[in-house]
Amino acid sequence: MISLLRYLSLPILFAFLVVNILGAQTTNPEFDSLFAEKLQQKLTELGDEGDYRGLSAAVLIPGQGIWTGAYGLAAPGVPMETNMRLGIASNSKAVTAGLLLKLQDEGLLDLDDPISLYLPDYPQVDGNIPIRALLNHSTGLFDFINDWSGATQTAYGDDDNRVWSLADLMATLGMPYFSVGEQFDYSNTNFLVAGLVAEAAGGATLGQLYHQYLFDPLDLDMAYPPHDDVFAQPYANLWNTAGTSVSLDGNGEHTFLTFPASAGAIWSTPYDLVRWYEALFNSDWLEEPSSEDLRYRDGYIAYTTGVRVRNDLGHSFYYHAGAWGFRSYLLYDPRTGISVAMISNQYGTSVTASAIDLFAEALAELPEPNRDVGLVDVLPVGTTCFADEPFILVRNEGLEAITSLQAGVGLDGTWQDTLTVEVGGGLAPGGQLFVNLPFSLGNTEEGKRTFQVELITGTPDDIPNNNYRNVAFARDDGTGLALPFTEDFEGTMNMPSSLISQQRDNLLDWTVTKFASATGQQSLARINYYDGNIGHKYAFDLPLLHIDDQGAMLSFAYAHTIYPGVGREDLRGYISTNCGASFELLFELNNNDLATAPQSTELFLPTQDQWATHQVDLSSFAGEDVLIRFELENEFGNLTYLDDITVDIPTAMTELINADIRLVPNPARQSVGVYFSENDQVRFCQLLDAYGRVLHTEKVAANATEVIIDRANLPAGTYFVKLLTDNAVVGIQRLLFF
Incomplete structure (x- = not known):
């Protein structure tokens, strides 16, 4: 008990x-x-x-x-x-x-x-x-x-x-x-x-x-x-x-x-x-x-x-x-x-x-069974611009040759066809087949879908549990979606339709939670706390996106704590300009860079002030169609949360800069003093990210001429300080944390 x-x-x-x-x-x-x-x-x-x-x-x-x-x-x-x-x-x-x-x-x-x-x-x-x-x-x-x-x-x-x-x-x-x-x-x-x-x-x-x-x-x-x-x-x-x-x-x-x-x-x-x-x-x-x-x-x-x-x-x-x-x-x-x-x-x-x-x-x-065909892998998984039909990798894991084989296939939970898999003179014990199945995965406008396949042997299989796979994929014609893209994880109990997991049959995959959020009511969580498969990587893809000629910014909120004395999770981002054929490292957060709260041996549930925001400049990919992948490497630590994933053109907020507002120091490493005139009657001071989203609001005392902003866990990047009266904007200044 x-x-x-x-x-x-x-x-x-x-x-x-x-x-x-x-x-x-x-x-x-x-x-x-x-x-x-x-x-x-x-x-x-x-x-x-x-x-x-x-x-x-x-x-x-x-x-x-x-x-x-x-x-x-x-x-x-x-x-x-x-x-x-x-x-x-x-x-x-x-x-x-x-x-x-x-x-x-x-x-x-x-x-x-x-x-x-x-x-x-x-x-x-x-x-x-x-x-x-x-x-x-x-x-x-x-x-x-x-x-x-x-x-x-x-x-x-x-x-x-x-x-x-x-x-x-x-x-x-x-x-x-x-x-x-x-x-x-x-x-x-x-x-x-x-x-x-x-x-x-x-x-x-x-x-x-x-x-x-x-x-x-x-x-x-x-x-x-x-x-x-x-x-x-x-x-x-x-x-x-x-x-x-x-x-x-x-x-x-x-x-x-x-x-x-x-x-x-x-x-x-x-x-x-x-x-x-x-x-x-x-x-x-x-x-x-x-x-x-x-x-x-x-x-x-x-x-x-x-x-x-x-x-x-x-x-x-x-x-x-x-x-x-x-x-x-x-x-x-x-x-x-x-x-x-x-x-x-x-x-x-x-x-x-x-x-x-x-x-x-x-x-x-485990003794080798007489008859056992294993479904080792299924492609595609994630976003693809290449495959019109699925591929499967089959292995004979039994002692008897496989002389006849079929594959039941379906989409989105509905079985649609049973296909014959050619095994020639027979698939010998230990032998493998990489098979293209003549089955349409649908068109490129249908978005995220699931593909099911089940192997069917002529004689009943001794180990049927490894005959079935269910994977998520999306077909794309190579033309990325126009920005902005945003995913706030609201309104779903499962992985949202905009994201595609790379996992197969893992009960501890990234999953939506209703218990924590940076904004709104829900976020995405990965629980490493009960995961003894050290070094396993949990990845998911955003849809193919088109970066405007003006460039773009990737932004997301995250929360994480370290389990004392154990491993350190690594959160990495990768980007592909060839629809997933190859990826390059986009960002990496690990050790204390990823932690937003004190170490804990308890299941981590972040408070509102234990979220941080990370931003990545995508201007070098201007004009490209890109695929962005998030990946968390497990080290048997605690929990990691993500929220408000956004790719958009950065907000230019220079038109309202007021010369009477001073930020000291700027650029800053930690705390920043915001100085203004008593005559401005400032009632509120807000810190905004590069998209103009409010990260923090502080009420200003009557007749005050100064406010201190603490960086807390914010990553390096461009921010804006906005001063307001009860009913008007006093001014905006650009702030750089380094």
Whole structure:
């Protein structure tokens, strides 16, 4: 249940998984025996090195099935078995989120509904909170577990056999930390309230709803106390931090079992956890709108809907950790379709690093499948002036030759054709093909589009997860758009249509956030905080633009902070005069040049005064059609934000210069004194950028003759100082910061 610590670790058919659970929570017979042996060896090694009392684990491999393994003791003298249920703690959150998504599929609720439609008034809970904010922890609600009050702690300890109801738990809440939508803060109370919403919308108790919509139809041997007796089937006892066994016999542990409620009280086996993630992420169990809601995340938050997101081992995956006596970790990797689950029955010892090590072992020792064709790359990505048709790079990653191959293709989410891919006498194991697909990408006036392609083999592919790609592109005839160009990131939840990401299948790409902005309500964010893929570069392109003969200026607002003692992110800009065939460096901000706020180990959310503006003179490209690319290199740091990207002709503001206004010094390195006459009756002093946009306004005291302007974090460049009375402009002077 405790929020994950930062440094713990740097569509196949679902039908084949549905088996008799209670009698068959063991490795599938078809699972490669040598692979299974290596996974068990790794689990034993992790158990020994981590000094765990007991571990239970499962790995789901498309084309192989499910491996299960156990290590150590479930209780003194009792070996851990793979069919023993254990508490999964905060991995219960995805189960509760899945229930709400399923209720949305049934038309019983909508994630954008306020909770007041379903719940009575509760002290300390704002009825205007949208259900969606509960599921991504942006409500500000007091955390009834991590921040419980002394009275609650006493009540918890007074009676081991107390069955805590959701209403009992709601009575323990303290004051909210902040108003809904202000920031992200992991709080178990969000999923406590979500459980209440589910009961109201579903018309039944939470235990009944879990069974009706999840456990029974998906044939999962999960249990929710007190609705279910978690001791009715084989289960594992706990060990405390001193290494002493803690007896769980069902006669006096209702407080421990029921207190986490819908935020963390579910019990399961790793076998069923990987099957659960398979249903959630890799099947049609959810309808498409709810599946999109499951995956949607705000750019400032590495949390979707009851599930976290991180990058590591060169992969990008969904995951969650849990801690309530038992410790659990569960991940799903969309690229490979692999799911990994691990649970320990030792309080206080995390399994996060061990679970990711087991994932690494699965990736490293993955047997070569008999039939596996991989879609390695798709072109075009971004803006192109050359391609009328797409190209794909195909590789045979299996042991058998590929003798027949087709490609399903589509645009903007609609499949349009199935094309034959010529493989000659066959594509040998390890062989590659660079293929031009005879399919029209549309005309140059249609702007940003998405291209989908899926490889289809004559015999079903053993590893289908690497057969599909979806990329964004725009075709251009080589004539750039007339200036001005501006993107303020307002009015969209996704990457705006004016920008095209260079990323493929990365869950931590640049994404719009509603939590921070230089102006307006939204900006673009890249969260490096959970990205262990060091050195990876995240790029996006502006549309092709025509620079006027007068030249132009690129301007953008940015905010960033450094994570102490780790890496330094690099933000670079590149420019191309040949429609992306080649690029040259345009600007670079790194280290302290990029930082606009003090170093922080917390998720960075900039205040209004922690934004800076960077300007780049494009006069040397006058008369050219240019493509501008932004690129951020990840060093596992914090967050980077961009806003108000503009390319325009600089504003000439010389006609209003007043000789009675003096700027000292000018040019300036830091502070500037603005001097004027008392007779001018100046009431306001404004600092403007090269486009005439107001960056700062300061009220001037009556009868004053001087104002001091502080440069703060502004980059070098040309600015203007504007003085005003209540209803007129006194004058304007040009200011140069160097």
